[in-house]
Amino acid sequence: MKATKSDRLNLDKLHERHTGLTPSLGGSYTEAASVCLDRHHISPVEFEISCENGLRTCTAEFSKPDLTTLNAYANELDTTEFGAYGVCLAAVELEHGLVAVRRAETLTGADWYVGPSGTTAADLETCFRLEVSGLNSGTQDAVPSRLRSKVRQAKKGKSNLPAIASVVGFSQRAIAIQKVA
């Protein structure tokens, strides 16, 4: 299926749509995503998104990172994590119309909360906690497998807090999203 204009996975200027992101953090997510994608592909790259609504193909454009950017994002684990936030936030925006509203600390790290555009950080009553994971490489099966693990984690960790689990496989060009009640 050829991607239409609405099937664009928009990684640019995330902070302009995701009100919880600062320009610098949104920029870091975009840069990290471009580094992760550049490891395996050239722009534009076609992604397959799978979720409750079925399968969708979309296209992501990214700038080829220069040497300075590659050096700044030399840590593979951190970069994959940051890049995954960039891609998964853009994917959740495309699939469900939800944007990053607020970051909240936890014992082991921090959670992002996503909600409909216009939601303020002071009101998380209808928001979802976003559980994100990124794979730099691996087989095609690795993405759904990681998603199952994230869903289990989301159910176990925060009981009755609604969540969305999302996994991106950078080499696989695959994104999986699932709501967890």
Place this chain on the structure above:
Amino acid sequence: MSWLESHTNSEKLAMDAAESLRRGEKDIALRLYREAAKFEERALYQVDASKARTRGITAVSAVALWFKAAEYALAKRLADIMLADQSIPDFARKQLKDLVQAIEAKSPARDGYEAVELYPFKKADKRHLAAELHTNAAKHHADAAYHHKEAAKHYADGNYEKAGYHAHMAYSYHLLAVEEMEKAAVGMVRPGR
């Protein structure tokens, strides 16, 4: 300061702290987490009481930040206050209990300083540490005094929300000061021993 300003400050400081930790700058990270925790706790007292989920998430965030700042007494105090609040939802209650467990695992034992006593401090090191602990205690007392004055002012003005916040902060700094004093006084770092 509005809720949004308090929370935004906290979020930015927490992200900076995480970045400092990644760079291995632990002291800077602790200081930033401490500032972030102050702002998040302030935001917590400003959240609309009818927004249970938002309050729960903010409560967990504030306790987690005190924990990450290694301010275990303050983290425990706030966790206890929030766990006593019947309106805190189950998911937040569970996370707060997990945090309390983590805090208890990290906190120095209050009843016995034997574990610390075993450190092979030399006499000069003990004196240095005692001086540091008393300096810290003095600073915490000064912070407590500031918050007492602010609480008194706001109670007098009828601004009970701000007064409550400052009263909590004063109490927290007293706890910190007492903790430092106990460490210095009970003998584990008594100069000359």
